[in-house]
Amino acid sequence: MEASLLHQDAVVIGGGFYGCAIAIYLARKRGFRRVLLLEAEPKLLQRASYNNQARVHNGYHYPRSFTTAYRSRINLPRFVEDWPQVLSTNFTKLYAIARRNSKVTGRQFERFCHEIGARIEPADKTFKSLFEPHLIEDVFVVQEYAFDSSKLARWAETELRDAHVEVRLNSHVDSIARTADGGLSVVICPKSGETYRTEGRYVFNCTYSGLNQLSGDFPGTQTRLKQEVTEMALVEAPPELLDVGVTVMDGPFFSMMPFPARNLHTLSHVRYTPHQNWDDQPGVDPYERLRRYPRETRVDRMIRDVRRYMPAAARVKYVDSLFEIKTVLAKNEVDDGRPILFEKHASLPGCYSVLGGKIDNIYDVFERLDAESLIDTAY
Ligand SMILES: Cc1cc2nc3c(=O)[nH]c(=O)nc-3n(C[C@H](O)[C@H](O)[C@H](O)COP(=O)(O)OP(=O)(O)OC[C@H]3O[C@@H](n4cnc5c(N)ncnc54)[C@H](O)[C@@H]3O)c2cc1C
Structure with a gap:
């Protein structure tokens, strides 16, 4: 040695x-x-530090977990200060609220953003016109960035x-x-x-x-973990979606975000991004499980649903998919919160x-x- x-x-x-x-x-x-x-x-x-959605959170994503939302809001400016060279800020970030099956209304979302102190403005006509008004109740411009992994x-x-x-x-x-x-x-x-x-x-x-x-x-670990095989599709965005990032909340939701490391956009969908999940246990190595997993893309299903809300998505060009294991704390399955695990x-x-x-x-x-x-x- x-x-x-x-x-x-x-x-x-x-x-x-x-x-x-x-x-x-x-x-x-x-x-x-x-x-x-x-x-x-x-x-x-x-x-995971490469195969993710590259979003620097600012709280918007977590209307069901105030603590996670608030901590993100506090941490974003620090991240911006410490890692300016990895940030991509040259796009407009939109959060849209679905009319049906959403766990949050436009009014509630706006109020929640004010409560955590996160910037929010109504989107103008051009941005609103990207969405199908029968399915989308409201659209907001927010302050959220992407990082280059x-x-x-x-x-x-x-x-x-x-x-x-x-x-x-x-x-x-x-x-x-x-x-x-x-x-x-x-x-x-x-x-x-x-x-x-x-x-x-x-x-x-x-x-x-x-x-x-x-x-x-x-x-x-004492904290129970949940493992999930995930797929993030990488796509070329059509011109009208090139300089925007979109997240539709909060139920039938999907995101389309710039992925600076490849100069593409990621597309994720709450129904199709998670392929498989299980309770974590010693001896069931998630990396090995992913290695053997047949990586059949679900991008067609993602696009089929996303284009109902955002018609221009029909013209995205599929390039590739990032498959990765996502590990979350089992206790946060319900509220989607993302606290840290720190065990001594x-x-x-x-x-x-x-x-x-x-x-x-x-x-x-x-x-x-x-x-x-x-x-x-x-x-
Ligand atoms: C699909 C998906 C989307 C996500 N989206 C976002 C997002 O938009 N924004 C955000 O902030 N976060 C996001 N995350 C979460 C984020 O990716 C993780 O919180 C973060 O990357 C975790 O960093 P890490 O260093 O803990 O894990 P990793 O980057 O996975 O690093 C762990 C490392 O440990 C190594 N390793 C494992 N076992 C061993 C061993 N026995 N011996 C030696 N090495 C080992 C692995 O090879 C790996 O490199 C997402 C995650 C996923 C999976």
Whole structure:
């Protein structure tokens, strides 16, 4: 084994946005000198942090969960300040309210936006004319942005290097165990080469869908998780939809948002984006399940329904689909809320599990980390 890998101040498992941001935080804000980041894929930010809708939330999406909405509203300006280079703001964001089967009316939506302090204005005639008036009750212009996940990955690579975090790609972690001297031992299976071990005072499990797939002494999360195979279609928008992002609330809803990393739009639909779901359990590896899943697109069904509300959608050109596992807290199935999961495992001191839920929740995670008295001396 390489000596440099033997003792770490912290080992971070999972090189998505959360693992990268936490590794950088530990090195820069907490003075950790030896931080090791382990990622199963050949590159950083390839999984949920790339395969998502790229929306920087500002609360509008969550009329059924005031806390999530309010936190998004607070976190958006901070995200805008900290990651201006990844933002795409050059489009108009519309929220439209369906007349039938919607869990919210136009009036209620407007009131809710005022309550959380999020900007909202009635859309003008040109934007309203994009929608079928028999099916859409009201249309609003709001302040919501998209992020470029490729640029976010580039930010992570640069910052990790500058913060002297050691990054090991193609490195799948199998287990975490207690060591006799009070540390934590992590077993790593590289894609090529032999299994090896490293030790750290702290281990941060930031594996998103894989949170409960680690063996050894890892106890699993107390919070129950739900796994979902999702499909986001990538489409070329027709000219009148090119510079807009649309979300129809809140029941029969769909979204069509710019996806800056590919210069396309994502199309998601509440009925067709989730293909399959199950209660998370150890031994049922979601990544493996997705790997074996026959990825048959449902884009035709998405478009068929979306064009009823927004006729121009009939002319979108399908390019590709992003299939990914979406992991949510089981308790939020009803209200669609997206709080963070931040668990400190009492039976495995020094080990934390973190799930962000959405990108801007990083600030909620930083707050929780700030409150932890992490020791920065070498192990
Ligand atoms: C379909 C979909 C749409 C979404 N839309 C939005 C949106 O519009 N806006 C928003 O803010 N959020 C959205 N989200 C949520 C957002 O994508 C996630 O909150 C965020 O990307 C999670 O980051 P992460 O680092 O926790 O997970 P990931 O980016 O998935 O990173 C986890 C990493 O851990 C690695 N890993 C897993 N197991 C192991 C192991 N055993 N050993 C080593 N490495 C391992 C994985 O390879 C992966 O790279 C969406 C998610 C999905 C799936």
